[in-house]
Amino acid sequence: MTEHPNEIQAQSGKRNSLPLVDRGLLVKVLAPATVANLVCGFDVLGMCLHEPNDLMEIRLLDEKKIIIISADGYPLPLDPAQNTAGAPLVEMINELPGNIGFEVTIHKKIKPGSGIGSSAASAAGAVVGANYLMNDFFSKQDLVRFAMFGEKVASGVKHADNIAPCIYGGITLIRSIHPLDIIPIPAPELYVTIVHPQIEVRTSDARQILRKEVLLKDAIRQWGNIAALVAGFIQNNLLLIGRSLEDVIIEPVRSILIPGFDEVKLKCKEAGALGGGISGSGPSIFMLSKDELTAIAVENVMKEIYNHIGLDYHTYVTTINQTGVTVINN
Template structure:
C-alpha cells in the first residue's frame, strides 16, 4: 500500500462527573489524515487544510506527526518515509478533541499502511504523545474513545488501563461550539488542587452511577448521575451564558448537559435523534441571546473509532 486516508472522530471528554477518566466518540465532526509513502526516510507534513495556518508544520511539533514518529521508532522502522496531509474538520481549541483526532488518525493510518503490525489498543500510547505536544499532558480521555470508539473509562495511567463500555442503542449526543475560544492550559490552571471530602464522595457516587446507567441501560440513572460538583463550577465561568445554555438543554429534554473537555463547547446526551436536534436548537438560541453564534453537531455515539476512507 502506497497511500491511505483515515478519518478519526471528535470526542467529548470528562462527560460531566468524570474529569480525565471518561470520554466518548461521536460520528461527526472529525479529522482526516492522508499518508503517502516516499523513498526518503522520515515523517514530513506536506500541508494542513482548515487550520488557518495556526498549527505547526514540523512533524515533531504536530500531533499527527509526533504520533507517527513514535510509532515508527517503536516498531524499529525509522527507514520508512511518509508525507502527511492533515485536514482539520473541526474548530481548534473547541473542547471536541481536535488534537486527539489528528493524532489518532495519524497513528491508525500508519499502522494500516504497514499492514497492522500492532493491535489497535497498542496504538494508544503513541496517540497520547500527540496530546502531550498539544497541551502538555498525555491524557487519554480524548484519544481513548477516538481510537477505540464508544464510551471509554481511563481507570489508570500507571499502568495504562483503558476500558470500553457499551452504550445504550439509539442514544444521541448534541455538541454546540460557541464562537469563542478557551485555552486548554488556562482551563487546567484555574482548577483547585484539593477538593472537600463531601464533594469527592458526591462525585464518586455520580461516576459509579453513570457507569451503571450506561451498562443497565437506565436513562433516568444516567440523567441523575451527570452532575459535576468539582470541575464544572470552576470552568463554567470561562463560558458566557453557560447556566442559561445548560438549562435550555435540560428544558428541551436532554438527559444531562455539561462542558465538553475544557470547553468552550458544550454537550448534551439525549434519548433519541428528535430530542437531540431540539436540544441543539435550544442551546444555540441561548447563546444567541447574548450575541454568541455557534455551530451544532448531532450524532449517535460513534462505536467504531477511526476508519479508512481512501
C-alpha cells in the same frame, strides 16, 4: 502492488522485523470528534461522535522522517515534534526498525480549542492510518500510547479520555495511564447535541485554573456519580445516566469561561435532554437525549440562547460512533 523496500514480512509478535506492507502506500481516514470527561469523569471517561470529522491522508515513506502538510492552509505546526499528529508518529517510528516514515496531510474540520477533541482526532487519525499501512502491526493500546504524545503537545499533559474513544469507538473508561488500562463501556443508542460558541478555550489554560485539592465530601460525591454513570451506560438506564451527569469539582470552575453555560444546561434539560455539560475543557457544551426529536429541540434551545447573547456558534446533532477512526480509502 509495486514492490516497496519496506515490504518485509514481520515475524509474529516480534518488533525486530519490519511489518508487511500490502495495503498500498496511501490511506485516507476520517478522524472523529470526541467528548471527554462526560461531566463527572475528568480524564477518565470519553465518548466518540459520528460528526464532525477531520479528513487525513497518510502516505508511507521509505525514509525515517515525518512530513506534515496542512491541506487547507490552517496554521498547523509543521515541525513534527510540535504537531499533534506528528509527535505520535515520531514515537511510532522510533519503535520500528529500518527506514519507515510517513507524510500526513490534514484537512482540519474540528477546530482546535473547541473542546471536542481536535488534537486527539489528529493524533489518533495519524497513528491508525499509519498502522493500517503496516497491516495493523501495533495493537490499539499501543496506538493510544503513541497518540497521547499528541495530547502532551497540545496541553502539556498526557491524557487518553479523547484518544481512547477516538481509536476504540463508543465510550471508554481509562482506569490508568501508568500502566495504560482502557476499558470499553457499552454505549447506549443516544443522540448528542453540541453547541460550540465561537470562542477558544485552550486545554492548557483550562487546566491551569483548576484547584489542586478538593474536599473529601466533594470527592466522594464525584466518585458516586462516575460509578453510577458507568452503571447507567451498562444497564441502558437513562434515568440513572441523567442524574449521574453531575460534576461538583471541575465544572463549577471551568463554566465561568463559557458565556451562557448555566442557561444552556438548565433550559436544555427543560427541553427533555437527559443531561450534559462541558465537552472536554470547553467551550463546547454537549447534551445527551433519548431520541432525535428531543436532540433537535435541544439544539433549537442552544441556538436561541446564543442568538440572544449575540455570540457566533456552531451546532451539531449526532450520535455515538461505535467504531472510532475509519479508513475510507486505501
